[in-house]
Structures are given as C-alpha cells and as structure tokens.
Amino acid sequence: MDVDEGRILAWTEAERLSFADLLEELDEKDWSANTLCPKWTVHELAAHLALSPRTGLKDTIIGAIKARGDWDRMTADQAIEHATRFTSAELVAQIREDAGSDHRSPGAKPIDPLADVLIHGQDIARPLGRTRPMPEQPAIAALEHILASPFWGARKRCKGVKMIATDADWTGGTGPDEVRGPLADLLLAATGRGTGLAALTGPGTQRIGAHCNPPVEV
Numbered sequence: 001m002d003v004d005e006g007r008i009l010a011w012t013e014a015e016r017l018s019f020a021d022l023l024e025e026l027d028e029k030d031w032s033a034n035t036l037c038p039k040w041t042v043h044e045l046a047a048h049l050a051l052s053p054r055t056g057l058k059d060t061i062i063g064a065i066k067a068r069g070d071w072d073r074m075t076a077d078q079a080i081e082h083a084t085r086f087t088s089a090e091l092v093a094q095i096r097e098d099a100g101s102d103h104r105s106p107g108a109k110p111i112d113p114l115a116d117v118l119i120h121g122q123d124i125a126r127p128l129g130r131t132r133p134m135p136e137q138p139a140i141a142a143l144e145h146i147l148a149s150p151f152w153g154a155r156k157r158c159k160g161v162k163m164i165a166t167d168a169d170w171t172g173g174t175g176p177d178e179v180r181g182p183l184a185d186l187l188l189a190a191t192g193r194g195t196g197l198a199a200l201t202g203p204g205t206q207r208i209g210a211h212c213n214p215p216v217e218v
Contacts, residue, residue, distance in 0.1 A: 016099040036123040048079035050094040115142035161204035179204030
C-alpha cells in the first residue's frame, strides 16, 4: 500500500488527537494502571507518546549511552523520566500541541509514529476494558510497514505466516501457515502482544505466539 507522507502525517495527527481524547476520558486511578507494555503504566506510556515528537539526535545519543546501546531500555527510561516531570493534564496538552508535528526519532520512517500511536492506543484501552476502534486504511499501512521493517521484530515473529484480515479486504505476509482476525489484533500480534492472539484463528497463531511477550501457547 503506497501512501504519500502528507496523508500519513494527517492520519498521525488524527490518531494523536484521538489518543489525547482517550486519555482525557480516564479516571485518576486509570493513570496508574498497567498497560500491555510491561515496563509502563498508562502515565508512563502517555509520556512516551508526548515525548516522541520532542526527541532529537542529541537526546537519542545521550540516552543510548546511558542505556549502553539498548534501544528498548533507552526508550523505556526516557518515558519514565518524562512521566516524573509532568502531570497527566500536562502530558495530554503536549500530545495535542505536537499532534501535527512531522518530527520523528532519528532513523524512524514517516509511518513509524503512526504505527506507534495506533498500537499504544490499544496498549492502554484493552487492559482497561475499553474498545478502541482502529481506522482501516491507517491500520493496513502500519501493518504492512511493520511486517517489512527490521525495527519491529515482525520479520522473525511472522516468518512463514500469511495474515488475512476478517474486517477488511487485506492479506499480507507469505507462508504456509495462515492466521485470520481483525486488523487491530493482527497488528498487536505482529508487534509481539500476546493479547492480540485471542481473536485470531489458524495455524499461524502458534508460530506467532512463540515469539510474543510473553510467549503464548495457543
């Protein structure tokens, strides 16, 4: 699916604003709840989304040195530190302020911020028992990018799997093992969220589940 950068940016802005709307609906206790990201509470994940458009090359270099080259650790540590400095209302304001920003972390593709906010919206909503609709075209674009990108780990996780959406006219990936389900759940499974496997069917779920966090027996 070929999409120009202007359209991707418009989708990203819309999803960031929708994400801010979700955060404003939460009760105070929800902000300390765990998310699908093991290292982050809702407050810390919100800090990550607020921080992403504000992270420059210098911040990345310093963070990488502190984390001894571990990208995941650097990202987690930076979000946690940002969360300690700002209230929930301030984080929401930052997300709204930068919703239309085209700034992204060094090395990131234009579509990575879109994928980030789509996935993290589910990371917050699902543990809280909330249903968060995922727009079809942005979800397809993000999923196709994640399956091809070396950054997200989906190349290994989904190797040998053909994904088939049950709520859209879309297929992706190649292999002998099929997996079927809604786009949102395919996206979660492709990025290692075992929660997404519950709505999927087909022999491909076993292959993907072995590489989810934590590994899932299906």
